[in-house]
Amino acid sequence: MNELIAVSTGLLAGTITGIVPGAGVMVAMIVASPLLMSFDVLQLLLFYMSLASMVQFTGTIPAVYLGIPGETNSLPAVIEGTKFNKRKMAKLAIGICAIGSVLGSLVAVVITYGLLSVLIEHMTVFFSNATKFYLYLFIIAFCLLVYNKKNVLVNLSLCAVGFMLSVPGESDISSDLRYTFGMDDLQFGIPLIPVLIGFLIVPTIAKMFGSSNPNAFLPNIDISFCKVVKYFKKKLIASSLRGGLIGYICGFVPGVSTVLSTNASYSFEKKLHPNNPGKLLVASETANNSGQFASMLPLLLIGIPITGSEIVLYSMLVDAGWSPYQFDNVTNNADMLFKQIVPWFVFANIVGLIVAWPLARKILNLFANSKKYMIAILAVGMLLLNTYLGILDYRVWLYTVCLIVFSCIGLLIKKYETVPLVFMFILGNDMEGVFIRQMLI
């Protein structure tokens, strides 16, 4: 029953998140945090899996109808999906994407099952400080070179600010307090939620407020689901499988994961079929789902988060009592993955295929008709969430001050992608410890 609650809420959250342009899995995790605090480890994982899967399904809808990418990995869907919409074939586009997404998930599960024993056998390699050191170097390089149109200076500044925010309190290698300025509340560091709201959600709300698309919701040609399946089987299956494989491999790359999955698969397919939007769309969307599953494996098996939303999940998992670093947990984690998570993951994908399509369309209509109210509800909700979590953490004033300050800064820098800042804030302390240990060893 508990599992069903987690999956259902994850599916619902994923449906809403996918169709709200600009909102991603990370934002959804933060918004849902009061609920997630009562979840145990398995429920948290199931919620996240369902949420992330559903977002892949419904994220295509604003991309195709509104031409707005739900996340950066929806860019191929925007380019190719809008071509379908202009031909009044948006329903076909969403249908083939949904089928491709299910196939992508299945491809990922099958590959993982085949490779699991190899992964477990060499798992202690991931425990070493050196592995983490090189992984962090890789993440830093990606933060510097991928975001904000590859503007290294901007990314470096964002990384520096993120790291500075992670410094107050105890460090990873010493129990001495630093930069607390005599404030008791700063002993535990700057709280996570105001940083996430201020630097991620507030700029997102500001962008949502400013966006509009007069071409949305053009009347579309109705097409039955059976016909979509038939079309998929006949024309798109090879592209979908190719996308699934490429997406799976790219899903392991820290920091960019599904973004790389979709774009690499899209680029590869474009070389093979440059003028076939259906194949291009399906290849990238299948890659998206298989990459999503692959990106979860380092976290699920050895406790290393490699995407922004996984970092948020990771901190919640640790709070819920998860001990991913213990060597005897690797096989336990693998066991949990295939016995308790994969069946629900498949279930979530099937539900996504059946339910998300019509449901998301209705919610999207609602959002389009009352956008301002929805944004106002979201903004007030964030304020209440911050206060509530501040009270629970016995640091409500610090939460409030941080929220005000970070929201103002977030608004000022809203044109930039703040992911490098958030990455460095969350991982900065651990990174510092890893780098110092690497020098000592």
Next chain:
Amino acid sequence: MKNILIAFGVVITVVLLFVAVSTAETPKKITIINSGKAGGSFNARTQMYKEGLTAAGYDVQYENVGKISQAVKMFKASDDPTIMVYANNQVYKQDLFHTENNFIIAEYQQPLYICRTNTSKDKTGNLTVAHGKGYDSKLLTKILGNNITLVPYKNSGAMLKGMLGGDVDMMINNQGKSFKYIASGKGSCRPSEVLPMMVATVIGTNVDLREIRKVIFDITMDIQFVEYHTSRKLTRPTGTWENELVIVQTLEKGYAVK
């Protein structure tokens, strides 16, 4: 006459009822502060005490703080009957020592272990040693010699991971993590006779310490607690309240920050 008797009977009944209600025991209120995160020993023990106190008829108010520093702050500021799970290795860092005014019980004790990898057994040069970030580096150097490089880790779990990953040659870790390391077959561990012993305690404020000690002791003799101690090979220091306090106070001096 009949009416008088009936009225008298009613009055007697009401008076008896009033006396019964007023003398009935109202459950004693007590606050228990959870200072540990889910999955940790502080958290697990607090949950068991909470259940035990409720079963013993207490009206338990549960404060789920989850951070030791915050919990200590709340404990010090409390004006109500409050108890909290604690340990002697925290006293200097939290500036809250075991005294005759707050000590309730010494629940169990465990030594620190020194573990070494199989691959480093023949190594003669400089040895790398993993230790928790709160450990006294001078004491470690005194025990293990100058020919070592100390490598600090965030907590016992991170240390075990580093040891398994091949970061270091040795580690100083708690009993639970050391047993896990032994189970991996990658090295061996021995309890240290020099490093300070950790004693897990329960402390209280605004409570009758002797009275609550009896309740807490009974809870620790419950099957749930016995299983918890047995499965982790945790031994309890037996003795009187005075003896236990002396042991705890003596051992906590080993954690003094030099």
